[in-house]
Amino acid sequence: MTLFDYYRSSASYRVRIALNLKGIDYKRHAISLLDNAQQQTDYIQRNPSGLVPALLLASDNTSSSSCNPDALLGQSLAIIEYLDEIYPQPNLLPLTPLEKAQCREIALTIACDIHPLNNLRVLQYLSQQEKKSTNTADSLERENFKREWYHHWLKTGFDTVEQLVLRYPGPFCVGETPTIADICLIPQIYNAKRFNFDITPYERITRINTQCSTLSAFCKAHPDHQQRSY
Incomplete structure (x- = not known):
């Protein structure tokens, strides 16, 4: 997995915490918001919102469900809930x-x-x-x-x-x-x-x-x- 993020972005910070709690190895690709790198054409083509974070998914062997290795997710809470479903331990949501x-x-x-x-x-x-x-x-x-x-x-x-x-x-x-x-x-x-x-x-x-x-x-x-x- 590759995480496109900015170090001070609180939304990116959330995803880093979730990845760490799950023990998932990932690569970081820094996007400088101060330099408007999120608005560059190559990034917009990947993530039309022009925001961080975005998570480029790798092939997943932990679940029987298929995963497109080229899929990219934006929005931190959507990313975190995806990770919680694919890697269920430890739970990031209560059970009741x-x-x-x-x-x-x-x-x-x-x-x-x-x-x-x-x-x-x-x-x-x-x-x-x-x-x-x-x-x-x-x-x-x-x-x-x-x-x-x-x-x-x-x-x-x-x-x-x-x-x-x-x-x-x-x-x-x-x-x-x-x-x-x-x-x-x-x-x-x-x-x-x-x-x-x-x-x-x-x-x-x-x-x-x-x-x-x-x-x-x-x-x-x-x-x-x-x-x-x-």
Whole structure:
């Protein structure tokens, strides 16, 4: 398998965690979002969304179902659930229908309600629009505007997630083992810290982050541990 990713992309970070938890060998192909490499023709031909991550599948011998070795998947949650079906151990979703739905609820709150509003292309667009509307080239003013936007949606999202994870007493979001909820939460915490958002008021989220940081699958996936070839 080959993972097309950007080291700081939280969506890519999620997939790296999942691959590590599953113990799957894969190659990384770095895509520099700052250089707009995701918009280059050769990448668009592979992944029409022009986003990361994308996972180019290798032939799979772990399942009786056929797998097209040239197939490419985009969207981190679709990739993670595919991996969970093809490589069922360890489970990334709980076994009971209710817990499975609640786990997805947490993951989707992060992936759909927080992340899209704060990803790079949205922040760049906001900065451009703010510059036009104020007719100013003041970069500090634009950065402050972006930070206020980012913090607003982080607080809104983390307020929700904190209440959702309080339903379970275990060390992770949903019970005793990491799930897709933790896989989404940890990269979002990383991004929050990059923008100087204080997560300490969220006691349960903070404990989950501490617990996940003890696992090699999460540590190896961290952006600081990714080799950059650009």
